[in-house]
Amino acid sequence: MRTRPRPTAPHQAKVSRVLRPGPSGADGYRRGVTTTEAHREHAHGTRAAGGRLLVAGVGAIVVIALARIGTATLPAGILPDRLQDFVTLTVSVVVESMPFVVLGILLSIVVQVWLPAGFFAAWLPRNPMARRAVVSLLGVLLPVCECGNVPLARGLVAKGFSVSDSMTFLIAAPIVNPITIVTTYQAFGWSDGILVSRIVGGFLVANLLGWLYSKHRDQDALLTTAFARECRMPAGSHDGHSHSRVGSSAGLFRREMTTMLPALLVGAAVAGGVQTLVPRSVLLTLGSNPVWSILAMMALAFVISICSNVDAFFVLPFASTFLPGSIVAFLVFGPIVDIKMLTLLRTTYRPAVLAQIGVVVGLVAAVLGLVVNQIA
Amino acid sequence: MRSRRNWPGLALTLVIGTATLWLAATGQLVLYIHPRYVVFTVVMTLCGMGLALVALARSGDSDEQDEHAAADGGGAGAADLPRSRRPSPVALGAALVVTLVAVALVVLPPAVLSSATASTRGLGAAVTTTGSVRTDGATTKYTVLDWASKLRASTDIGSYENESVDVTGFVSPSPDDPDDTFYVTRFVITCCAVDAQPVGVPVYAPAWKDSLEANQWVRIQGAFATNPSAASSATIALVPRAVSKIDQPHDPYLY
Numbered sequence: 296m297r298t299r300p301r302p303t304a305p306h307q308a309k310v311s312r313v314l315r316p317g318p319s320g321a322d323g324y325r326r327g328v329t330t331t332e333a334h335r336e337h338a339h340g341t342r343a344a345g346g347r348l349l350v351a352g353v354g355a356i357v358v359i360a361l362a363r364i365g366t367a368t369l370p371a372g373i374l375p376d377r378l379q380d381f382v383t384l385t386v387s388v389v390v391e392s393m394p395f396v397v398l399g400i401l402l403s404i405v406v407q408v409w410l411p412a413g414f415f416a417a418w419l420p421r422n423p424m425a426r427r428a429v430v431s432l433l434g435v436l437l438p439v440c441e442c443g444n445v446p447l448a449r450g451l452v453a454k455g456f457s458v459s460d461s462m463t464f465l466i467a468a469p470i471v472n473p474i475t476i477v478t479t480y481q482a483f484g485w486s487d488g489i490l491v492s493r494i495v496g497g498f499l500v501a502n503l504l505g506w507l508y509s510k511h512r513d514q515d516a517l518l519t520t521a522f523a524r525e526c527r528m529p530a531g532s533h534d535g536h537s538h539s540r541v542g543s544s545a546g547l548f549r550r551e552m553t554t555m556l557p558a559l560l561v562g563a564a565v566a567g568g569v570q571t572l573v574p575r576s577v578l579l580t581l582g583s584n585p586v587w588s589i590l591a592m593m594a595l596a597f598v599i600s601i602c603s604n605v606d607a608f609f610v611l612p613f614a615s616t617f618l619p620g621s622i623v624a625f626l627v628f629g630p631i632v633d634i635k636m637l638t639l640l641r642t643t644y645r646p647a648v649l650a651q652i653g654v655v656v657g658l659v660a661a662v663l664g665l666v667v668n669q670i671a
Numbered sequence: 672m673r674s675r676r677n678w679p680g681l682a683l684t685l686v687i688g689t690a691t692l693w694l695a696a697t698g699q700l701v702l703y704i705h706p707r708y709v710v711f712t713v714v715m716t717l718c719g720m721g722l723a724l725v726a727l728a729r730s731g732d733s734d735e736q737d738e739h740a741a742a743d744g745g746g747a748g749a750a751d752l753p754r755s756r757r758p759s760p761v762a763l764g765a766a767l768v769v770t771l772v773a774v775a776l777v778v779l780p781p782a783v784l785s786s787a788t789a790s791t792r793g794l795g796a797a798v799t800t801t802g803s804v805r806t807d808g809a810t811t812k813y814t815v816l817d818w819a820s821k822l823r824a825s826t827d828i829g830s831y832e833n834e835s836v837d838v839t840g841f842v843s844p845s846p847d848d849p850d851d852t853f854y855v856t857r858f859v860i861t862c863c864a865v866d867a868q869p870v871g872v873p874v875y876a877p878a879w880k881d882s883l884e885a886n887q888w889v890r891i892q893g894a895f896a897t898n899p900s901a902a903s904s905a906t907i908a909l910v911p912r913a914v915s916k917i918d919q920p921h922d923p924y925l926y
Binding site for chain 2 (some may be wrong): 297345346348349351352353355356360362363364366367368369370371374376377380382383384385386388389390391393394395397398401409456503541545546548549550551554555557560561563564566567571573574575598599601602604605606608609611612
């Protein structure tokens, strides 16, 4: 897989020499060869290299599959119970989240590469407040849940959204989207205003955060240096002169997967580890206290890192012992702030921003929970 | 050069994708996620792997733009090497975790959650089920979940007379009377194993450890009675007529 084209000066360019395995760690890559002939040679070389990489990829799949089939007969129980459960939980988070990450990156590619340049500017309101309100409803059209919204929000920033606008989408999308609304309705119906509180809460906290960060003078300072640098690339270079849209999409997929998947795996391992070590029963004894129940459910949401599309079903059984306000706090806090989300968000935002998001969302969710507890 | 720096994403896509498809093909994906997500998961996995192969085939095309787009180390989660020659300890640790998880996906045999997790998740605690007790008469088909719900709703032994119980589950030691009582246990999941919640029916079987081990899957036939155990907090327990060891079912969770 490490075979790669090595651009050479035009007079050296023979196909047989263009293809050379890359010496690991070597950094002698030169670019900027501009003659037409070199381009042609280069293109020829990359096509051949691409073919080889494709074969290597298929070969890798075969090797992985054989390894998987070969190890399937290992006896169960080679690991101690707790370690095995840690592995099971971690794998479960990965397997559950992976489809949504792929979906989010697909939509991000559509937004960045395939939509015309001024697509969003054409119809979004100019007034910042109104624009953020509309942006926070985009999740209705792009139901990406909570793992897919990170790559999609990255795509929106790269497409020219301000960081604060994209943050409004990022926070609102997991809650204000049709799948989440339907599953929450299926779980709770209209009882105790849980559904309405959740939607309103998600909408409000997203617009609040968007407004707060729109006051920030240097929007790029909110982003990690790597992502800010990527966004500063001139728009043209995303689908530069010599690149097809397919090529750009492929490059984007490669970059986004390389950013998101390691974060997902680390988040899954941490979430699995915490769940293995912290007895959940500790949280469940706090159910009937108006204040503690809210904090306990927020802690549970943080630890469990469950997808917002289905968290309503998960929390439904708790409704018999926990006050409705604590259920609302769970449903508003969990989709935005949990272990897995924080590691995914860390790919894009600075740690201080994550802490601020956590505090603001936590406060809003807790206040909302208290209000619901008072009314219900 | 970028195409080398960006290979982990594609490699991980192929690793996770292949492992997921293998789980689906062997019917073991349900050990990790609810059956209703199996189709979606398989479709998106195929999309992801297809795109990864396209990205590999076209990787020459995007070298130039990749060179601009430094994606070097987004932070804790980024396993790709930062620009400096010496990666930070955090990046190294992240890379190690990522590698271990990827290896675990491919090498370790798939497993269902064990009784250790059942106990840390409050087996027998007040909160477990949706409370939707089945009301139809066919108690012979009641699962562990149905009986556990009913036991929560009613502890009047009179309502369990003449009920014949036939349930399957795995053995979890009772927290308060581990010697003479165990719970025949299942996990209930709504989305994936992460949210699994244990439900169990207490079984009064003195010295059960002589013939059974924790995590052993069993089929138990018997009837309910006032729990003879003084130590156990469960007022009603299943008194088995027959306990037979069985293999783990293909579909170990309840929904």
